Structures are given as structure tokens and as C-alpha cells.
Amino acid sequence: MRGPRERKMVFVWFVSFVVLFMATGNRAQQLPVGHATDFTSNQYFEPPNERLVKMKLSGAEALPLPGGLLDIRQLRVETFALDGQTQVIVRAPQCNYSPFDGVANSAGHMELQSGDGKIHVQGEGFLWRQTSSSLTISNHVHTLIDMPGAMM
């Protein structure tokens, strides 16, 4: 039997967890807290399209790091349009991901591909901001655009 003091502590931890969960806000499926393999986390569109997946983040392995970060191996980020079509696929062998602010970064290799497969980008070192869907590649950016009359 737990005493009143223990029950109070459990309640405080429960409230803290609920507040923390609600603070994430975007109906994102929770990322693994400890070590995990083959995980997936979905982010959904704002209402009235809250049932449609906006972004799917997956990885082969996630290791917890200090500060609430995750060391993700074989990262794959896939973004979708409202009609369900894939817009962009981002892949990286390794990155550090902060679930709370939705930022991923790595000094290593990364690749981006458009949903129709006509644009391929690769480079070394990147910063991905999930909330703004922005990606910065720091070094050796190489893009292939396979479209008629693609450029000047």
C-alpha cells in the first residue's frame, strides 16, 4: 500500500507527463524515449485535416542522448501533400534529433529526393527544421534535376 505522500508524488509525475505530452501539440506519435529499433513517428496536418499524415519520420535505431536528444540511425523523413502524394524524402545514415523542437542535424551525408523522383540532392552536413520544413545543407551540395529544359 502506498502512503499519501507516495500517491501525491505519483500524481505529480502523471500531471507532468500529461502536460509535457500536451505541449507537443501536433498530435505527433511519440518517439521512443529509450533505445528503440525500426520506429516511426507521424506528424499530422492541422484541423480540419488532422487525420492526414503530413510527415513521417522513421529510423532503424534510436539511442537516447543527454539533453533529450536522440541519435537516429538510417533516418528517413517523408513529407506528404494533402492528397497523400509524397512530396519529399530525406535520408541520412545518422543524425541527432531533438523531438521537442523538431530539429535534426548531422555532419554526415544526406540525400533528398522529390516525390516524383525528378529532383535528387545530396550533400554533407545538414540541419532540418521540422516546424518550418526547411533544410540547410552545409557542404558539397550536388543536385540532379531531370526535367525537360530544366535550367538555363
Added chain:
Amino acid sequence: MVGVCGLTATQANAQLMRLNLQPAFSTNAPAAKAKAADTKPKPPTEIDSDAADFDLNAHLATYRNHVVVTDPKVRLTCEWMLVTLPSGGEHLSHVVATTNVVVDFTNEQGEKYHVTSAKAVYDYKVVDTLTNETVTFTGSPVVETTNSTIYSEPMVWDRAANKFHFTEPRMISKDTGTNGPAQKLF
């Protein structure tokens, strides 16, 4: 008389002949013709740069530092380039290149062109059945050909019609060995 960027048809015709470009005066080319050319298999365009930013919501790509665009017929270098990525479209519609812009290309007759400017803007759009595909050079643009060097502000390369439009151009002919200051042509 039909004007081409401030030139009369006769003047422009003479100029275009000097440049060995096709003297076509319509500013638009049939979309069907462009479509036919588009069906040919074509190697992808390559863009290399030191760094890049992608805004996936706005469909924008910004390439920074030592930007090199390599195309089967065109090579472009600059320091900054903004590309509007098509969202489900089949064609890039808008590209802005700035700072030390250098464009080298070879026309269908095998003649080489070397263009330098501070800024170049590529635009592509199809209105009704007409294709408009242009590159507008501003910021002291200069085009060098085998036979001449031409200065014009701005300078418009009409890719659909495969010709240049000049505004108050000045030319130095390499055939006559003229090495003095650029002379006003017209």
C-alpha cells in the same frame, strides 16, 4: 516595322545576322514545337554549390557560394541562385542567379557564346499555346561570340526563339580587329 527591344526590324535583323542567330522576330514560339523538343531524352541538369537551403513549404531552393550549373548545352556559374521548384509541374518556371554570373553555351549551329552579368533571371511559362522561355541579363551584361563582343543593358536571351534582344547595344567586332572603345551600333 517590328521593334525588338527598341530596335527596328531592319536594325535588329542586321544585328542578328552578325551574331549568326536565326532572325526570328516573333517573341513567342509554338508550344507544340517546344513539346516536340522536350520529348527527346536529355541528361539531367546538375547543380553544384558549397551550401544550399531548401524551403519545402514554399518550394524554393537557394544555392550559395561557388554555384555551378551544368547542362548539356549550357554552363552557368554564380555565387547565389534561387530556384523555384515546380510542385507537380514538368518544368522549372523561375530561376534567379546573382553575383558574377557567367553563362557559356553553344547554339544549334555549334557557335559558342560567353555571357557575363551581375544578375540573370530565367522565366518559363506557357500562355495559351505559346511558350515564353527567356533569360534576362542585367548588371552590365556582355556577350562574347567568336566574332564580336556586345554590350547591352538589359540583354534578353529568348530561348524559345533562340535569339538575343538588345537594348541600345554597343559592339566591338573581332573581325576588323577593333580594339578601341565600344562604338554605339545604331
